[in-house]
Amino acid sequence: MLRPIGRGSSGEVWLARNALGTYRAVKIVREKAFKNRRPFEREFNGILKFEPVSRSHDGLVDILQVGRNEAAGYFYCVMELADDVVTSSNIHPQTYSPRTLGQDKDRLKRLPVAECVRLGAAIASALGFLHKNGLIHRDIKPSNIIFVNGIPKLADIGLVTDASEGRSFVGTEGFIPPEGSGTIRADIYALGKVLYEISTGKDRNEYPALPELLDNHAETRDLILLNKIILKACRVKTWEGYQTAEEMMLALLAFQFDKEALRKREASQFLSKVFAIVGAIVALGIFIGIIWRLIQLMKASD
Amino acid sequence: MSQTMTSQTEDFIPTRYSLLSRLQNRDDKDSWKDFFDTYWRLIYSIALRSGLTEDEAQDVVQETIICVAKDIDKFKRDRMFGSFKGWLRNLTRWRITDQLRKRKPRAAGKNVSPAEENTRLPETSEIPDPADDGLEKIWDEEWQTNLMDAALERVKRRVKEEHYQMFDLNVIRQWPANKVAKTLEVSVAQVYLAKYRILMLIKREVRLLEKQWDGSK
Numbered sequence A: 001m002l003r004p005i006g007r008g009s010s011g012e013v014w015l016a017r018n019a020l021g022t023y024r025a026v027k028i029v030r031e032k033a034f035k036n037r038r039p040f041e042r043e044f045n046g047i048l049k050f051e052p053v054s055r056s057h058d059g060l061v062d063i064l065q066v067g068r069n070e071a072a073g074y075f076y077c078v079m080e081l082a083d084d085v086v087t088s089s090n091i092h093p094q095t096y097s098p099r100t101l102g103q104d105k106d107r108l109k110r111l112p113v114a115e116c117v118r119l120g121a122a123i124a125s126a127l128g129f130l131h132k133n134g135l136i137h138r139d140i141k142p143s144n145i146i147f148v149n150g151i152p153k154l155a156d157i158g159l160v161t162d163a164s165e166g167r168s169f170v171g172t173e174g175f176i177p178p179e180g181s182g183t184i185r186a187d188i189y190a191l192g193k194v195l196y197e198i199s200t201g202k203d204r205n206e207y208p209a210l211p212e213l214l215d216n217h218a219e220t221r222d223l224i225l226l227n228k229i230i231l232k233a234c235r236v237k238t239w240e241g242y243q244t245a246e247e248m249m250l251a252l253l254a255f256q257f258d259k260e261a262l263r264k265r266e267a268s269q270f271l272s273k274v275f276a277i278v279g280a281i282v283a284l285g286i287f288i289g290i291i292w293r294l295i296q297l298m299k300a301s302d
Numbered sequence B: 001m002s003q004t005m006t007s008q009t010e011d012f013i014p015t016r017y018s019l020l021s022r023l024q025n026r027d028d029k030d031s032w033k034d035f036f037d038t039y040w041r042l043i044y045s046i047a048l049r050s051g052l053t054e055d056e057a058q059d060v061v062q063e064t065i066i067c068v069a070k071d072i073d074k075f076k077r078d079r080m081f082g083s084f085k086g087w088l089r090n091l092t093r094w095r096i097t098d099q100l101r102k103r104k105p106r107a108a109g110k111n112v113s114p115a116e117e118n119t120r121l122p123e124t125s126e127i128p129d130p131a132d133d134g135l136e137k138i139w140d141e142e143w144q145t146n147l148m149d150a151a152l153e154r155v156k157r158r159v160k161e162e163h164y165q166m167f168d169l170n171v172i173r174q175w176p177a178n179k180v181a182k183t184l185e186v187s188v189a190q191v192y193l194a195k196y197r198i199l200m201l202i203k204r205e206v207r208l209l210e211k212q213w214d215g216s217k
Helices: A037-054 A101-108 A113-132 A184-200 A218-233 A245-257 A259-301 B003-022 B029-049 B054-077 B084-102 B114-119 B133-158 B161-172 B177-184 B188-214
Strands: A003-007 A011-017 A023-030 A063-069 A074-080 A145-148 A151-154
Touching: A023 A037, A037 A063, A037 A074, A101 A145, A101 A184, A113 A151, A113 A184, A113 A218, A113 A245, A184 A218, A184 A245, A218 A245, A218 A259, A218 B161, A218 B177, A245 A259, B029 B054, B029 B084, B029 B133, B054 B084, B084 B133, B133 B188, B161 B177, B161 B188, B177 B188
Parallel strands: none
Antiparallel strands: A003 A011, A011 A023, A023 A074, A063 A074, A145 A151
16 A cells, blocks of 8 residues: 545545556545444445446446455455556556546546547446446546546446435435436436536536537537537436436447437437427317318208 | 536535525425525625625525524514515625624724624624615615526526527527527527527516515415
């Protein structure tokens, strides 16, 4: 163990080096940090469930080892280490600072749309995998997305829980949908808010306001197209949004590989809605006309 | 909403939590959260414009809302208190005066004992005069602005996000409708429709807010 590099509400994260000289992150969670034993056990069980799943997807931070000291009242997990914010995978223990999406956002304010889409697709894919394994993340936000060898990964798995545990209000304000966290849809909502922050440079509480500078350049057109994906991820009317993380990932992949087709599809979706409404009005008019005609005929026959 | 307003809102989150915990014995906690979200900017802004510091203004927000929570039933029963707008203005003024009284002497070089510091009354010029027309005017302006902001915030949560974006560009940022349509890749008719619907909803929400506390009298 070399030095502490992070501290959260339930414990601390240390920079460590194994016998082979590889740098690792070690998270230590102490029971005394909780009011009672239940949340401590819940966090430990979450890690146990996440540990085998974590190494099966590139978008999840690898948990390499989990240990527990019952007498001292703590457990720990050894994880792969995030890149250094300055020197990337070249780690200098004295100056090391983990690179997170939160830091990228603070430094750059706004990320290029193409980068947001690439990152969003990677995290949506990881989320889909997590959900398929019956787990929910519950705390997706820029500072919980780290980079390992340049690949974005979901980290801080402290709040990972079983999907069957149901709704709760844990998480970070602004990334939690009105109906609460702890559901697949809530994780998708949070990812939508992450993409909103990094693509517009605005705070999540300003959602859905667009950035001040919107010109005629291709970047703005791309932002407007990405905006449609973000709005669908963060819908208040849940049935109108993405139902699975894979759906969102497919939309982001469609953006990456064929923007024009996606643009046409979005436009045709609107046109088909307009045609449906016009069709319904015409059908209603015809129906009323027929009824009115029948009434006239009945009156005439009397 | 500006960036400043957002950071202010975030700064106020601890205040809201601590206030709600002070009101935790009330069974209508949600409506007090709503009350806080609707009126804190108004009270805070008046407190700052009365010369208080940010910390003092936050205290004024807390204490005023506690007073409202404590006396709202009395206010609803008794017509003597007048309108809710006037009653809230008076409560805010009195809490501002309380904060000014708490201040320690600022004049350098004054040799004041701790006992004197605690009992010192503010200078006459430090206390806002309840009959001051200037403050009355500021209150009226802030009241209207606050009602509009609160109504917009409520409507924003209810309308489709695309419609809010069209409204934001067209009405708040005053872009021409055709520029909004071109940027957002929608039709001009959609922009006008979104603007009309949201303006209607805001008007209705302002009317509701105006009646919310006076209506029961």
